[in-house]
Amino acid sequence: MEESKILDLYRTLLDFFGYQNWWPVYSDNPFVEISFGAILTQNTSWSNVEKALRNLVENDLLDLEKVSCIQEEKLQEIIRPAGFYKRKSKTLIEFSRKTKDMKKEKVTRDFLLSIKGIGKETADSILLYALNRPYFVVDAYTRRIFSRLGILDKGLSYDEIQKIFEKNLPESINIYKEYHALIVELGKNFCKKKPLCRDCPLFANCKFRIYNV
DNA sequence: AACCAGGACGTGA
DNA sequence: TCACGTCATGGT
Known part of the structure; x- marks a missing residue:
C-alpha cells in the first residue's frame, strides 16, 4: 500500500x-468538557452536542463529582439534544464515578474501554485531546x-x-x-x-x- | 420527508 | 469474528 x-x-x-x-474548549475544565463532548458526539452532529454542553454548563454540571451522584432522569433531560440520551447519560455517570478520584496519569486506554458506552474512537479522542497522549x-x-x-x-x-x-x-x-x-x-x-x-x-x-x- | 451526523453494544449466525 | 438492528435528536 x-x-x-x-x-x-x-x-x-x-x-x-x-x-x-482542536478540541474546542469553552470552559475552564478541559478534561471534563472534552471527555463529555467525546461521549456526547457519538454518531451525532456537533451542533447538537453544543446544546447539550450548554445545558450542562448552565446547570453547573461540567463536574465529575456532581455528575457522579446526579439523578439519572435529570441528566437525561439535560443532554437530550445530543440524542441517544439514555445510553449517554449512563456512560457520563459511570465515567464520572470512575475518574473523579483518579490521577489522570493512571487513565489508560483499557481503563476507558472498560466503561460501557466508551469504545475505541471515544477512548482515543479522550486520550489524545483531553490527556495529550499520542493516540x-x-x-x-x-x-x-x-x-x-x-x-x-x-x-x-x-x-x-x-x-x-x-x-x-x-x-x-x-x-x-x-x-x-x-x-x-x-x-x-x-x-x-x-x-x-x-x-x-x-x-x-x-x-x-x-x-x- | 427521508437522510445523515466527529459510535457503541447486543444479538445471532 | 461479523453483519445487522437498535438507540434519538435536530439540521438539510
Whole structure:
C-alpha cells in the first residue's frame, strides 16, 4: 500500500483548511468538557452536542463529582439534544464515578474501554485531546476518505488503521490532533456520503471522484 | 420527508 | 469474528 502518502495528504489538508486547533474548549475544565463532548458526539452532529454542553454548563454540571451522584432522569433531560440520551447519560455517570478520584496519569486506554458506552474512537479522542497522549483517532470519515483515496482497504479493523497512521506519521501529538480535525473538516465539507469532488482539495490524489462534474 | 451526523453494544449466525 | 438492528435528536 501507498502509505507514504499519508504525511503528504496531511500537508495538503493543512495548507487548504489551515490549523483547526482542536478540541474546542469553552470552559475552564478541559478534561471534563472534552471527555463529555467525546461521549456526547457519538454518531451525532456537533451542533447538537453544543446544546447539550450548554445545558450542562448552565446547570453547573461540567463536574465529575456532581455528575457522579446526579439523578439519572435529570441528566437525561439535560443532554437530550445530543440524542441517544439514555445510553449517554449512563456512560457520563459511570465515567464520572470512575475518574473523579483518579490521577489522570493512571487513565489508560483499557481503563476507558472498560466503561460501557466508551469504545475505541471515544477512548482515543479522550486520550489524545483531553490527556495529550499520542493516540491517532480513527472515525467514520477516516475510513471513508482514505478508502476512496485508494490508500486503505475497506474492511480493515480500527486498530489496523490506527497503526498505519501512527507508523507513517511522526509521533507528534499536535500532528495527530490536527490531522484528525482536518479529516473531519474534509468529511463535513467535501467527502460526504454524496461527495463534492469538484472542489475537493484532494481531488488530484483521489481514485474515487465519480461525481467530478 | 427521508437522510445523515466527529459510535457503541447486543444479538445471532 | 461479523453483519445487522437498535438507540434519538435536530439540521438539510
